[in-house]
Amino acid sequence: MKFENICIHYNNIIRQSDEYDSVKPIRNTDLLLPEFYNTLVFCFNEYQKKYPSQRAYITESYRSNSLQLKYYKTGKSKIRKNGMHHYGIAADVAFIINDKLSYKGDYNYLRKIFKENNLTVLDWELGHVQFIPVSEQSALREEIENSV
Ligand SMILES: [Zn+2]
Numbered sequence: 599m600k601f602e603n604i605c606i607h608y609n610n611i612i613r614q615s616d617e618y619d620s621v622k623p624i625r626n627t628d629l630l631l632p633e634f635y636n637t638l639v640f641c642f643n644e645y646q647k648k649y650p651s652q653r654a655y656i657t658e659s660y661r662s663n664s665l666q667l668k669y670y671k672t673g674k675s676k677i678r679k680n681g682m683h684h685y686g687i688a689a690d691v692a693f694i695i696n697d698k699l700s701y702k703g704d705y706n707y708l709r710k711i712f713k714e715n716n717l718t719v720l721d722w723e724l725g726h727v728q729f730i731p732v733s734e735q736s737a738l739r740e741e742i743e744n745s746v
Contacts, residue, residue: 601738604729605745607631608685612660613746621664629660630686634717634729638689641711645704651695652703657725658683658690680739687729701725 617624642654661683669675682688693703709719718728
């Protein structure tokens with residue numbers, strides 16, 4: 599059971615949450631796998647050491663399959679359902695600069711920190727970070743399906 603922690607988190611926290619079917623974007627970090635969230639916080643702090651006037655900011659954490667389908671239909675995502683956001687192991691990140699949401703932070707540096715901490719970034723989505731490599735996604739989906 600390679601992904602046991604993720605399966606337990608999905609079944610015990612995410613599936614029980616009031617936000618499970620939310621059609622609105624969610625920022626609630628309680629729905630993120632704790633070890634993933636803790637690593638993110640560590641990385642955000644590292645980023646802030648170099649850029650004290652900025653902070654990294656999660657724009658979306660968990661994502662329901664209803665919202666995922668909406669993103670698929672509008673071309674915002676290539677995935678129809680069960681993306682890594684749905685399992686609480688992905689986040690979309692922007693920045694707060696001068697008290698405003700901004701996409702003009704140093705993504706290269708932040709992504710470097712993510713990679714150094716064994717997180718996965720995607721070539722085709724600048725602000726996205728996830729807990730497992732893309733190559734392990736189908737194995738995870740299978741394990742979760744068998745655990746539900
Ligand atoms: Zn994402």
